[in-house]
Amino acid sequence: MSEKVPVEVRVNGELRSAAVEPRLLLVHFLREELGLTGTHVGCDTSQCGACTVLIDGRSAKSCTVFAVQAAGSAVTTIEGLAEGEALHPIQEGFWEEHGLQCGYCTPGMIMAAASLLKENPDPSETEIRSGLDGNLCRCTGYQHIVNAIARAAQQG
Amino acid sequence: MVTAEKPYKVVGTRPIRPDGTDKVTGRANYGADIRLPGMLYGRVKRSPIAHGKIKRIDASKALALPGVRAVMTAEDLPRKGRREFAPLGSVKISLATLSGNVMARDKVRYEGHAVAAVCATDPHVAEDALDLIEVEYEELPPVLHADEAMLASAPLIDEELHTREMATGESAEEPSNVAMHFVTEMGDVEAGFAEAEIVLERSFKTKMVHQGYIEPHNATAFWRHDGGLEIWCSTQATFVMRDHLAGLLEHPVSKIRVTPQEIGGGFGGKISVYLEPLAAVLSRKTGKPVKMTLTRDEVFRATGPTSGTAIRVKLGAKRDGTLVAAEGELVYEAGAFPGSPVAAGVRCIFTAYAIPNQRIDGYDVLVNKPKVQPYRAPGASAACFATDSVMDELAERLDLDPIALRLKNAAVEGTRSADGAAFGVIGNRDCLQAIQSSPHYRSELQGPNRGRGVAHGYWYNAGLESSAYASVNSDGTVALVLGSPDIGGTRASIAMQLAETLGIPAERVIPQVVDTDSVGFTSVTGGSRTAFAGGWAAHEAGLDLRQQLAARAAKIWGVEAEQVRYRDDAVIVGPAGEDGGERSITFTELAAKLARTGGMIVGRADSNHASAAPTFATHVVDVEVDPETGKVEILRYTAAQDVGTAIHPSYVEGQIQGGVSQGVGWALNEEYRFDEKGRMENASFLDYRMPTALDLPMIETVLVEVPNPGHPYGVRGVGEVPIVPPLAAVANAVHAATGHRFTELPISPAAVLEKLLPGEE
Secondary structure, three states: OOOEEEEEEEOEEEEEEEEEEEOOEEHHHHHOOOOOOOOOOOOOOOOOOOOOOOOOOEEEEEOOHHHHHHHOEEEEOOOHEEEEOOOOHHHHHHOOOOHHHHOOOHHHHHHHHHHHHHOOOOOOOOHHHHHOOOOOOOOOOOOOHHHHHHHHHHHH | OOOOOOOOOOOOOOOOOOOHHHHHHOOOHHHHHHOOOEEEEEEEEEEOOOEEEEEEOOOOHHOOOEEEEEEEOOOOOOOOOOOOOOOOOOOOEHHHHHHHHHOOOOOOOOOOOEEEEEEOHHHHHHHHHOOEEEEEEEOOOOOOHHHOOOOOOOOOOOOOOEEEOOOOOEEEEEEEEEEEEEEEEEEEEHHHHHHOOOEEEEEEEEEEEEOOOOOOOOOEEEOOOOOOEEEOOOOOHHHHHHHHHHHHHHOOHHHHHEEEOOOOOOOOOOOOOOOOOHHHHHHHHHHHEEEEOOOHHHHHHOOOEOOOOOEEEEEEEEEOOOOOEEEEEEEEEOOEEEOOOHHHHHHHHOOOOOOOOOEEEEEEEOOOOOOOOOOOOOOOHHHHHHHHHHHHHHHHHHHHHHHHHHHHEEEEOOOEEOOEEEEEOOHHHHHHHHHHHHHHHHHOOOOOEEEEEEEEEOOOOOOOEEEEEEEEEOOOOEEEOOOOOOOOOOHHHHHEEEEEEEOHHHHHHHEEEEEOOOOOOOOOOOOOOHHHHHHHHHHHHHHHHHHHHHHHHHHHHHOOOOEEEEOOEEEEEEHHHHHOOEEEEEEHHHHHHHHHHHOEEEEEEEEEOOOOOEEEEEEEEEEEEOOOOOEEEEEEEEEEEOOOOOOOHHHHHHHHHHHHHHHHHHHOOOOOOOOOOOOOOOOOOOOOOOHHHHHOOOOEEEOOOOOOOOOOOOOOOOOHHHOOOOHHHHHHHHHHHHHHOOOOOOOOOHHHHHHHHHOOO
């Protein structure tokens, strides 16, 4: 086992610190150290996007980042997206438009969509599909996910 | 698009799902999210070779690593005999097969086969320990292709396996890699082909493909000191899991409780046990809870997939297109243990069509690859690929419209399939007609390198047991307790059926999925049975509630129970009272009075109905083939399906779109690639390419509603048949675009270029 190093990350607005192994991935830091299990692991090789979070406002796959690399950054996970009691418009879109079946890819999809809508608040269907190209869903055939994001964009 | 008007208030509407907020806020608990005090982390040591004898396993160095708590091997599992079985739906499964696949004993049969498992205080330590477990093998030549495996000279994967003739029940004398041979015959095939004016015979091949659920398998076990075994896992079948663990561990069913966590997709691949018995044994050894999670690499190498197949189809027809004879030979890879879905392939291959003379042979063949598991309409997609490719060629040769040819031959009510069963009310022709009259099919496809293909598929669906408890709350809601893990929204679709029965709004029913001690036996979430059977159980629980509520109202009013009835609008009415007016009380009003008038009320049902009804699907797809790169782009896709009654149309659409998406992946990109030693070469989502949002257009759906007369709400089951036609539909479209028939999948860019580029033949 390697020597632990201190790391300090702002997660969902709160400063969190821990001593971690340098090989600890950000996704495991979030899930195991902080108990934020809404960020999922699907593939270990950064294709599926289930672990997508926002780092300093931009979407990133938390399985490709070491926890120590995120030191000093602001990380937003699915748990930090809703403000107070109100769901974020994208979360509402996924719920209202039936944008999920098993729900496992959903947090990553929502975080990828959050990043997409921030950069492009009024995307076309093709732009939405293009924005989701790094996230796999095996249940839905993507149509209801695309609808959910289009709805969120309209409401946004 | 939904084609029928329905006489229901709740059924057919689109309420938002009860588990929605948890799933969009990250609060839903999936198996890997479990964390228990003192929990240890387990990992599996796997075989790096496809075939070999285990000479020695030495775990002493691993056990000496600080943090490692225990190691287990097959020696820690009871040895199961070949004739010991565990129940699985309406069939049974050999415990020797289950146990042998869970952990190799004496011999490894595929790369990735588990040989030992270790647990430690930290997942990284458990991973480090894997390298310290020494395993010595005597390598044996692997058998990687079914055709080689069937040869008498092939190395035997299981020296004690003898081909079982399923028609007679007899076993062959010599051992073989062919586990089972199925035959189905009807009419006189020779006479049928003699009568034919055109005969086409073609051979097809498909590769192993994986279900591809995004959540890897996981299991957490705690073997309590009183012998109680707690399991938390992602499974499609909590009770099947419990029964299989009881058999594998020789532990009483009553001592095992399986608590389902949210499940991140399954498609058939999360019915079998993998990690649960290993975590259980490690927990027994350590006295601590043990959690195990697979990596994606392990998911590919050691779980799923479905069979690679070799299928020969021969069709004979009259010049007007009337089919007179059919012959099929289906060879399905079982992987390293018996149990491919070839029987279902045999059952489905010609069944959408009325063909008087048929013979179908099916072979279940062992190869040194992972043991296959069910995958959405198991066995039917490859069979449909073969038959509907030949149908397409037949239409072309006879200069007939491909839908017209299928309509001419479509099985109807009363048509017998080769297994002897006659169809009841079915929507077979309706699906074909729905596509025939669809805007998509009627549109003209223009432009170079483009083509349109159609295909038509069949699936039979399952019934089996489901239980439900429904408790009336004082606020007029109903708590509905279910045993079916919810993969695609079945909490909602089952709750809606109870709401319909009670005449209350859908959101007044609060469904939850519970553990195996908290509800009656409920079979697998699979076979497209959950909305059918779960809904029926909920309906029966609702009828039970209606009767009890009417009796309670009678008691309150001091009248006979027979004088009171529960109306469909959730008002309970009785005979006129002293004031001359009809007595009545609403469901909500009565719910508030229950506690004071004799206590709360629970409706219950344990139902088991065999009247599941078959479904059909007709798909049309337009593709464009890039002659430079060989890439096939899906331009437009429309799927019509006989869905019985669409309980929640959005979820039905979602099932169809999801099934099509998987089918398109299977047709164009997905495949297991092995090197000559049987090592998988593409065990990641980078190299095993599943469709992304960009690979697919909007998948248009046409919900053809021909209610199942054998279900209170006409449910047929919808989840599986959408994956049946896409393989053939895409192949037929690529043929239309390029002039080339693709008889092997996937139709990858490389495969397309090989056909398109001159001089490559």
